[in-house]
Amino acid sequence: MLQLEDISVAFGGLAALSNVNLRVDNGEFVGLVGPNGAGKTTVFNVISGLVKPTAGNARFIAMDLLKQPIHARARAGIARTFQIPQPLHELTVRQNLIVAQKFGTGHSDPKRIDEILDFLGLTERAERNAANDLALTEHKALEVGKALATDPKLLLLDEALAGLETTGKRQFTQMIKQLHEETGLAIVIIEHDIETISELCQRAVVLDFGKVIADETPERIFRDPEVMRSYTGERSA
Amino acid sequence: MRANGILPAVAVIALYLLVPAALGHVDYVMSLIVAALTIGGIAVAWAMLGNLGGMVSFGHAAFFGVGAYVSALLTLDAGWPVFPAMLAGGAGAAIASVVTMPALRLRGPYFALSILAFAHIFRILATELESITRGAGGILSIPVLPTVAGFDLSSKIGSYYVILTIVLMAMAGYAWLRRSTVGLALLAMHDTEDATKVVGVPSTRLKAMMLALSAFITGVVGAFNAHQINFLDPDYAFSGLWTVLPIVAAIFGGYRTISGPLVGALVIYLVDQLVFKSFLPHGHEIILGALLVAMIVLSPTGLVPLVRQTVTLVRQTVTRGHHAAA
Numbered sequence: 001m002l003q004l005e006d007i008s009v010a011f012g013g014l015a016a017l018s019n020v021n022l023r024v025d026n027g028e029f030v031g032l033v034g035p036n037g038a039g040k041t042t043v044f045n046v047i048s049g050l051v052k053p054t055a056g057n058a059r060f061i062a063m064d065l066l067k068q069p070i071h072a073r074a075r076a077g078i079a080r081t082f083q084i085p086q087p088l089h090e091l092t093v094r095q096n097l098i099v100a101q102k103f104g105t106g107h108s109d110p111k112r113i114d115e116i117l118d119f120l121g122l123t124e125r126a127e128r129n130a131a132n133d134l135a136l137t138e139h140k141a142l143e144v145g146k147a148l149a150t151d152p153k154l155l156l157l158d159e160a161l162a163g164l165e166t167t168g169k170r171q172f173t174q175m176i177k178q179l180h181e182e183t184g185l186a187i188v189i190i191e192h193d194i195e196t197i198s199e200l201c202q203r204a205v206v207l208d209f210g211k212v213i214a215d216e217t218p219e220r221i222f223r224d225p226e227v228m229r230s231y232t233g234e235r236s237a
Numbered sequence: 238m239r240a241n242g243i244l245p246a247v248a249v250i251a252l253y254l255l256v257p258a259a260l261g262h263v264d265y266v267m268s269l270i271v272a273a274l275t276i277g278g279i280a281v282a283w284a285m286l287g288n289l290g291g292m293v294s295f296g297h298a299a300f301f302g303v304g305a306y307v308s309a310l311l312t313l314d315a316g317w318p319v320f321p322a323m324l325a326g327g328a329g330a331a332i333a334s335v336v337t338m339p340a341l342r343l344r345g346p347y348f349a350l351s352i353l354a355f356a357h358i359f360r361i362l363a364t365e366l367e368s369i370t371r372g373a374g375g376i377l378s379i380p381v382l383p384t385v386a387g388f389d390l391s392s393k394i395g396s397y398y399v400i401l402t403i404v405l406m407a408m409a410g411y412a413w414l415r416r417s418t419v420g421l422a423l424l425a426m427h428d429t430e431d432a433t434k435v436v437g438v439p440s441t442r443l444k445a446m447m448l449a450l451s452a453f454i455t456g457v458v459g460a461f462n463a464h465q466i467n468f469l470d471p472d473y474a475f476s477g478l479w480t481v482l483p484i485v486a487a488i489f490g491g492y493r494t495i496s497g498p499l500v501g502a503l504v505i506y507l508v509d510q511l512v513f514k515s516f517l518p519h520g521h522e523i524i525l526g527a528l529l530v531a532m533i534v535l536s537p538t539g540l541v542p543l544v545r546q547t548v549t550l551v552r553q554t555v556t557r558g559h560h561a562a563a
Contacts, residue, residue, distance in 0.1 A: 048435050074437035086432035088425035095421050102418040103437035150436050 001026050001186055002047065002065075002154055007056035009042055009210075016042045017053070017210040024154065027184045031197035031218060034207035035230065040190045041083060043207070044156045048080045049073050060154070074104050077153030081143035081160055083190075087130035093117070093142055094126040097149040104150025113149065120145050120175070137168045144176075157189040161196060169196075176200065194222050206230065245496075252401055257394050267393040269510050270503070271465065274400040277502030278407060278458035280483035282451040284492040285411045289423040290447030293345070295480055296337075296352030297455050299359045300330035302474035304456025305463035306363060306370060312380045312464070319383050323460035330456025331449040333359065341444050353480075360475035375470025382464050396465050403461060404499060407454045412495050414450075423447065482506070485525070489532050491539025500541055505529075 002024040009017040017039045024030050032040050045051035046058065049070035058065035063076055088096045097113045117123045120141040125134060130142060140160055147155055160176065161169050173196055180187055180200070191197055197204055198218040206214040206221060208230045214221050221227055260266045279297055286292050308326030311317040317325065340351040363370045370376070381391035382399055389395050414420045422438045434440055459479075463469050483502070490501020505525055513521040536543040 050431060050435070069439070070431075070434040071437045071439040074435055080435055082432065086429050088421075088432055088436075089428040090424045091421055096425075098418055099422045099425060099433070099438065100436035103422060103433075103439075105437075108418070146432075146436050 001028075001061060003057075003059045004043070004046070005057040005059075007043075007046055007053045007058065009039070009046060009051055009053050015210050017046070019056070020207070020210070020212055022205060022212070024186050024188055026186055028186050028203065029180050029201045030186075030188045031201035031204040032188055032190045032207065033192070033197060033204055033221075038207040039210040040207055041158055042210075044080055044158055044188075044190065047073075047156060048078060071103065074150055075106070077151075078156070079104070079147035079150045079152035079154070080156035081140075081147055081158055083159040083162060085136075085139035085143050087134070087139060087142055088146075089131045091130055092127050093122055093130045093134070093138075093145075096130045096142060097145055100146040100149035101151075104152075116145050116148050119148075119179075136163055137172070140164065140172065144179075148179075152185065154186045154188070157187060157191075159190050159192075161191060161193065169193075173199065194218075198222065248496075249405065252405075253398070257397065261394045264393050266511075267397055269507055271393070271396050271400055273503045273506035274397070274404050274499075275458055275462055275465075276482045276486055276506055277499040278400065278404045278461075279455050279479060280486040280490070280498030280502050281404060281407045281411060281495075282454035282458070283483045284487040284498045285407075285414075285454075286447055286451035287487075288493055289411075289415060289420060290444050290451070291423070291427040292341075292444065292448065293349045294352045294451070295349045295484075296354075296356035297451075297483060298475050298477055298479040299337075299352070299356035300333060300452040300455035301459035301462070301479040302356075302359055302363065302471070303333040303452075304330040304459030305469055305474045306376075307456070308460030309376050309379045309463045309469050310369070313376065313378075319380055319464050323457055323464065326460030326463075327453040327457035330459065331453040333456075334448045334452035335445075338445050338448065341441060341448065356475060356477075356480065360471050363471035363475065370471070373471060375468060375473070376463075377468055379463050379467045379469060381467060382461075391465075396461075400458070400461055400465075403454075403457055408495055408499065410450075415495070419443065485529055487539075489529055489540060491541035491543075493538060494541045497539050497541040501539065504540065 002022070004020055004022040007017055007020045008015065020043060022043065032043060034040055042051060046053050047065070049068065053066065060073070060076060060078060065073065068076065088099060091099065094113060094117070097116060098108070101113060102108055117126050122138060122141055122145060125138055128134065134142065144157070144160065157176070161172050164172060176187070176189070177200055179185065189200065201218055204216065204218045204221045205212055206227050213230060214224065214227045256270065260270070279301060283294060283297050286294055304326035307329030308322040311322040311325055312319055337352055337355045340348050343351055364373050382396060383390060390399055422433055423443055426433045426438065426440050426443070430440055459474065483498070486502035486505055487498040488501070489505050490499065491497025505528070509521060509525050513524045517524065532539065
């Protein structure tokens, strides 16, 4: 479904990604892991179009991804969330989803909006101002809601669980798991927590200093002492 | 909710029936009202671009002038009837806005300044392309507004009805657009452009659409003006006043509301011409400037929000008084 080939990104001479290869198949749940600054969010930014790579190719289904503007990628079925939630300003929660649905799918379906609100536990908050009147968990849920409203084929979750307390994290993990099981969506999640990755993902891709250093099942990844050293930031000299 | 619907309806009835009935025989006042509505029309288009498109333009004179020239030349040289030519004037201004679209990549003051430069370029073109525009000498004897069903629209009252209808239609379109999904996306784009793009909003296309729509309305108003005063020259059609006065009117009236720009135009232009000018024939605009500064300091959101807040306060005080008395 998604294929990144030798993607490199440089910011002012500093290499953020170097020859990154990433494949995501239909219905797959992939974890993108690595220490802070490894380039995980940059991979999402390349896929969603917010960052142009300096080299490499990217295909999504039959589309040459890098030639498409950001909004066309969303229309084609790529949805993402932001690590720091970005609710659409000046709009209510429901209006956030209405805009995402209308532009992401080209049609309006109020029933589907109600289903998404219900699934994310946001029905009670639907008419509230999305930017000012929500708690962090609700902001995180709205990020997922906006993505779902575009009726995606591939969902990119950028630290969707970060900042949540234990109970909230557990509920959110179950919600994402249920979403994957019920819809068969392909999902890539950036997440630091090993247990969560192990529970959710069929495969984990490890990034370090902008390079892919491992691409395996979570069990194998987290048994590899070299990968774990990188993952926890304890690099050998 | 019901009060919100009744007030605009009463205002529209008053504008169509009461104003001509009360002032229709006073030609001078009707001329001033028509001029105020002309400024109001541009102010609505300017505020729409700012509110929904997030763009501050210092160059709406460009669209006003293009609309005026296109309509005037189509009626004179191609024999077009006035109303279709006025719409073509609006379309011409919208097309002219396409030329300015590279400026959409710019933000804030850079966009505003580049549009100002375009207005200047259009004025020079109107002066230099003599074979088409008749150059600096201008265009005389532009056809007047027609007579429809025995009603002479070129009369003072007729012109009033035409420009009033143009402005109210622009406001109705603006209100509809603001409530639509496109309007919501445009509002959201101001502060969260990346977040709107990743859900599929083609932000540059929507901004271009807003600029073209704002230019179209301004162009139609410019075309109306050309057929109303029957004369045009580059300095008049592309005068900076067609940019400055609508901005002042919109800010004074409340540029974030639908009715604010029109209310602002009517208040500042009529008060200036009927009151300030009478006791300060030269330099009366200085009072207008002081009034605008006072409004920005005391109520930055403008006159319409100020009146709304005051009415709400009075209502609450009266209600409290009733409760206390009971």
